[in-house]
Amino acid sequence: MSMLTAGGGGNGSGRRRRRARKAPMSEINVTPMVDVMLVLLIVFMVAAPLLTVGVPVDLPETQAQNLSTPAEPIMLTVNNLGLVFIGDDEVTLEEAVAQVNALTAENEDQRIYVRGDTSADYGSVMEVMGALSAAGHSKIGLVTSQEQAQ
Numbered sequence: 001m002s003m004l005t006a007g008g009g010g011n012g013s014g015r016r017r018r019r020a021r022k023a024p025m026s027e028i029n030v031t032p033m034v035d036v037m038l039v040l041l042i043v044f045m046v047a048a049p050l051l052t053v054g055v056p057v058d059l060p061e062t063q064a065q066n067l068s069t070p071a072e073p074i075m076l077t078v079n080n081l082g083l084v085f086i087g088d089d090e091v092t093l094e095e096a097v098a099q100v101n102a103l104t105a106e107n108e109d110q111r112i113y114v115r116g117d118t119s120a121d122y123g124s125v126m127e128v129m130g131a132l133s134a135a136g137h138s139k140i141g142l143v144t145s146q147e148q149a150q
Contacts, residue, residue, distance in 0.1 A: 073111040074103055075143070080117040082124035093128060097135050104137065115143040
């Protein structure tokens with residue numbers, strides 16, 4: 001009896017010890033999923049402003065303060081009859097675009113302001129802004145007068 005217990009041959013704990021099988025992992029590795037979600041979040045945050053279509057428009061009367069501009073902007077005016085002016089000179093829409101192109105030839109980032117009379121046709125103001133935008137000008141704004149405090 002002492003031989004069986006001393007050698008350890010009866011209970012299988014000697015050389016023939018079995019390795020324990022690895023149990024399947026019950027945890028899900030979420031690190032790759034978090035990485036993908038963060039990349040998608042960044043992509044959508046960058047792409048979302050590019051998906052908006054339109055021209056930034058200021059309302060006719062605002063309480064906003066005047067913007068300080070380093071360079072003298074180009075002013076186009078649309079009166080109540082739909083006529084287009086650059087400064088005090090009346091021009092056609094094609095001439096206006098050609099003159100603006102000539103004035104901004106040196107500086108592509110030159111700001112262009114469109115002044116529209118309150119009784120002017122909305123379509124005529126948008127036609128001027130659309131023609132300028134189609135000519136490649138991206139910094140177009142509308143000029144408003146400040147709202148009077150009552």
